[in-house]
Amino acid sequence: MQKFDIAIIGGGHAGVEAAWISSQFDLKVLILSMPNVGLASTPCNPAVGGVGKGQVVREIDALGGLMGQLADQSAIQYRILNESKGYAVQSTRVQVDKDLYTKNAEAMIAANPNITVVKEKVISVEKNGDQFSIKTEASYFNTTKCIVTTGTFLNGKLHTGEVSTSGGRVDCMASAGMGEIFSSVQTLGIRFKTGTPARINKDSLDYSKFVEQKSDGRTKNFHSLNNPYERFVDQVSCYIAHTNERTLGIIRDNKERSPIYNGQIKGVGPRYCPSIEDKAFRYPDRNSHHVFVEPEGLSANTIYPNGVSTSLPKEVQLEFLRTIEGFEECEIELYGYAVEYDVVDTSKLSDCLEYIDIPGLFFAGQVNGTSGYEEAAGQGLIAGANAALSMKGKDNLVLDRAESYIGVMVEDLISNKRDEPYRLFTARSENRLYVREDNSINRMAKYRFQMGLDKEIDKYQQEFIEEFELLLGLCKSTSIYVTPENKEYFASMGYGDLSKNITLSELVRRSQLNPVETLEQELSKRGALFSSEVVYTCAVSIKYEGYINRSLIENERIYRLGRKKIDWQSIVRGNISNECRQRIEEVKPTTFSQLQRIDGIRPATLAFVAGNIVQ
Template sequence: MFQEYDVIVVGAGHAGCEAAAAAATMGSSVLLITMNMHTIAQMSCNPAMGGVAKGQIVREIDALGGQSGIVSDKTMIQFRMLNLSKGPAMWSPRCQSDRVRFAEEWRSILENNPNVDFWQDTAKNIIVEDGKACGVVTSLGIEIRSKAVVLTNGTFLNGLIHIGEKNFGGGRTGEKSATGLTEQLVTLGFEAGRMKTGTPPRVDGRSLDYSKMEEQPGDENPAKFSYTDTKPLAKQRSCWITYTNQEVHDVLKTGFEKSPMFSGRIKGLGPRYCPSVEDKINRFADKDRHQIFVEPEGWDTVEVYVNGFSTSLPEDVQYAALRKIPGFENAKMFRPGYAIEYDYFPPTQLKSTLETHLVKNLFFAGQINGTTGYEEAACQGLMAGINAHRNVNDLDPFVLKRSEAYIGVLIDDLINKGTEEPYRMFTSRAEYRTLLRQDNADLRLTEKGYEIGLASDERVEAVRTKKRETEEIIAKLNATKLTPDEINPALEAIGTAQIREKIAVAQLLRRPQISINQLLESSPVVNELLSEYGHDSVQQAEINLKYDSYIEKEMLLVEKMNKLENLAIIENFNYDGVTSLSFEGREKLKRTRPSTIGQASRISGVSPSDISVLMLYIGR
């Protein structure tokens, strides 16, 4: 009935979709197994993509040739660039998405890839022969063979949903959980754990009084995620902000004794940076209110997502508390919020390719690795799909360094440090964040995506054009000088020091008070100079000029670190034979099996002296 596939992807969430699309685009035959063909790329939680650090990840996925940025652009209903008051390293794109259209667009992309087949079923077991993943067995008892398997099970592995004192099996509301896989993987020697996440109630937007809320419109000139020719938004829908109050908190507290979190019925740890509303009022008892973001779920629906009100309290308590929020006095609830517990596998059991140490050609991506967030899942799926394809074609692994991408930071953190709570990406996790900006993801990564057969000819040509134009603009700005008469009136209006002699435009632009847009508006010379160039190239040149000293310092740090990254450790290195290693260091190194000295230096429990010993030993 089934051919042998190059890659089987289990699960069609954000990780599974990117994995299937990447492997198939690169030439592998792919089977995507999902419980429900109608929930491919379902946005299970909030209908949004991007945000602080997450937006950088979406840009990186797009730069490599992935699809999340394109899907986001085609289905967004609002766009905002966050942190514009800070430096470019902090700028983060974010959009509100149309939940239904997002899933439809993803399904269309996959269905239009001739290398992707689909099967609606549940994978019960992995076929393992001679230490290699060779396919799956489904709940119908069907054996489907493949050369590699990518597991992207999300919250479905032994998923348990909690609402107050009620709990029932499920991967998300209305869908059953997946059983069998965890138990098999444990018998194979894998370590498993439990985590939890939650989601807020959904309400009827027609029942809300927006006059009591603060409007949060999109950007006046909205940008987009993809570096391709997707179109920016011509119209947008607003979001809204309101707040909880003491009355809301008092109502919520009446349900605490029935809370699965406080009663101990939930064992798994939840996301630290996205706590439930009951957790917030318990942990931050000194705060008399908490922000609530009121987010529409699409163009053609009245359903609203109540961001900031994630909860697993009894539904009657949720409803009563909601109606105490300003603007929600007459709210009608579509469905209650809930918490979900699920199995995950500590990611220290993975290689930097996301292939498992224990079973060759078996890859894990997404929440199965202990992460939270669509963007974190999608980038793992992309990397797992790439490396599954490369494995079955006997090609070298594709790994991104911490200095090359937030994706590299995320995977490096996971495999070396592990995580005991849902891992979420932040700009603070990246030590080279001045280099890893959202504006330059294409310059950093598209050539790499092109070399592995994922990014298209059109993408790489666009990047080469942008790079050439950026260099031309910088050269012109350095060569062109403005006289005091030409620019002083504008400098006075801006509130920065006037000049007494001719000065290069580039030198003026290095002043923190001056932007390229201000120079374009106030100087006909600059306007004519840059008239032939596109916005992206001009912005890139401005950022490179303003932050060249910071960028140079980080590049020097990268060069130093790369010396350690280039010191390879053979795959079956005998750590027991190095008696000078500390006991803890030896155990951690044996468990993680780092591929380089640089990676070994970032493993929790491996000391600097252990690294010195290893370097001496490898030197011999």
């Protein structure tokens, strides 16, 4: 029997992040992954980032995670989403080469002396005292902490039309069900579903009929230690096509053959990432939907038609795809399918993603009912860091939801039973003007420091924070006086009127000005040299400062109360309704914020707890 400090079951995005962060504590880490499945693979769209998700990738990177590095090394197209909107909701998205992404992940993990990878199917996990015994098809392992990141593999079942097969994804075997492997872990009671579209031969499309989207050279890399604008591989374009009345007509005519609608699939799918069948029947009056034509890699012969995920029969898939302009002669290399899988009841997890009734057992990723590589990776980092911190006898890592999207996600997950796959949006944060991509280091540095590690990224973040605070102080203390020369200068620059003395911060904050360009110009004029990343973050922070301060004042009492620790056992003994008592006993909240987010908790119960919090 081989012994490890931490064993991670599953080598997807959650598993890789859990291993990477926990290995930084000089612990002996094991990744157990399915045979013939690459680490950190991208079985759906090979893309990283997006609205809300780009912020998560930068938070992972600032905390010492791996996803940002892998994305930069493998990115073949860059875009800034929501560029026409405010900085708070702008997000980075990159298309990656799927083979290269996995190759890079395998190489980085293999080069880490603290991580061992074994590709064998797990049969069972048992808790014996303070240790876990893990049995695979060929080996036995003993570990102090166990992190489960099995994705869609637990009792996975694939559907294409009337054909159903066992599997975690195409051409991959499924693992046993949750109850068989983890006999004392509670599943949610319902299964979840996700899906993927057909993969199309890239040479069978007519690109002249699509709208081209070129890679944006202004988009910054994710990893803070990389040159922001360096590209590690060749860049390519993505394209936009559209469905039409004929497309949706074929889908509607085959409703009885859709596993989603004929009762074959029992699992609940993601509301915010619907299949083309869902679109056809949810929006009967709409026939034009975007189809994003996205390459799967520089050497791959396939494209991913994002927007037409389906589990319809093979012949129906080909028929409706060929009605899309530019797809008339398309050839399918891999047919679309849906996958059903078991998920854990996340209301049984702590804010460290540890299973409350089985200390030392953690869950992260799609097995927790989330969707998306980024959400999985963020959870993996939290689970891995907390498993390692527990091994070292250090305080838990819990991110405040007012300061991070990962914190929002974790609290949302553990506060209720999930009734559908969870997807992260900027709207889920009450503080999104502050929780931006540009200030990820400002927000995450204290949490990284809390882990007590000393790596290159820790030195960089310390220097970044010091430079940021210096520049911010200079902006607030540097005065621009009312003089004829300055008035003339303001007029020539389009800065507006200069009727009174102002600070550089007040100039940067003017609504008609681009804050970044203005600060860059003024620093250059004064011969002040600061890194471009610090200048950008400082400018945007100044721009939003007034809004953020007002929001903080309005929400401070709520936040202050939300952070308060509560004793749920004392609460259920109090004068509250039976319904609230049952829900609290089920979720076992540890903070007032978690209590607030439990479905069905009455205002009277919140008032009772708010008036009696003693911790």
